[in-house]
Amino acid sequence: MQFDIDQWRAWAPGLDSAEDWRAWCAAPRRLIDAQQQPDVGFLPALQRRRLSRLARMMFHVAWPLAADHPPLPLVFLSRHGETPRTLAILTDLARDEPLSPTQFSLSVHNAIIGLWSILRQDTSEMTALAAEGDGLEQAVLDACGLLADGAPAVLLVVAEEAPPALFDGHIDDVPFPYAVALRLSAGQGWSLALENGDGPRADWPHSLNLLRCLLGLQPSLRHHWKRRQWTWSRPHP
Template identity: 75%
Template structure:
């Protein structure tokens, strides 16, 4: 069992940005239309903004405000699918025999975004990029909990998923729309996470979105099943 406190949270999806937006969606969750909206990252220099994919923009948009006031803040980033549009574009160029852009290639690797984050914030804290399965949120939380246990006063956890290109869509059924969720975690016992062996029904929404519903509804418990892992979340504080 691990214990922690969710000090603050932020999330973004097409048409959903503010806390009130998310509360309204959580009361009646529905699929969202992706019109290729871009999260606002005007706080970054223009030259750097142009290098960011939408997945990276989502991370910066939700995480930057939570990092304000922290000169050193460990970061755990998790994404099951990563930046699939950029990766597919590179594969397409290879298939056509075209030379690859060194910049695009360097930015396509899974940890490129947290590298840019470290550079732009001037933060050399420990940072990790995880490529987990359907329980990536919990896997990232275990990583963050380890950092808290080692004495970090706070850890930033970000989970983000981009809508896959049409070519991948028949094989990816767990990204209903692009979204990013950021949690500022601190030591405490407001929340507890336990892992048990056991299977159960798959939820209608990715678990990061189900967690937002629990936070907005002030729910005191929720479960997440993935393969033979049964994750039990419980809240001890009101």
């Protein structure tokens, strides 16, 4: 697969600018989650109140990449989705308390892209994915299919919320809440290749490791998941 990454943005607690992420990539570490909320002041207050932090993260990184552009297809990836909201609903259910229809409707995996479509007034094709350790690569595969079908560009957003304490020991692939957005277009600036092969599991989620390439700190990146080996490279820097 070949494509261009025209623009990117990423957010995590205390990390927003490219320089913030450059410093983090130089010395990766777990971040203290003080429930910091990303800025979504570009949305009406009434709409902001409906958004979980996961949704806020997605909007914060993706909105600037879509600004001043015509409607764009969107691929949204989150392995765990709205885990805190879902746990709250299940807790109410266990206590025989009435369930909130709004909370339930916003807990499903495609709720965030539904909100994006409504608030952006964008009826482009959109997909919500849940995948394991190489979900980023699966999302790129989906986005490249949209580009091959003639889309001028595709937004790809990866976002994960910190799981509730109940999931300690069960969810081990979200070191802290984060979101990464990429705007992809047809081109040859990047290459993503798949081969069979075993290798060590990465210390950090693939989308965070990719930031090293996006920042120009290394020319290529190799990810292993199960028996799949993915190689990212920039043949035409």
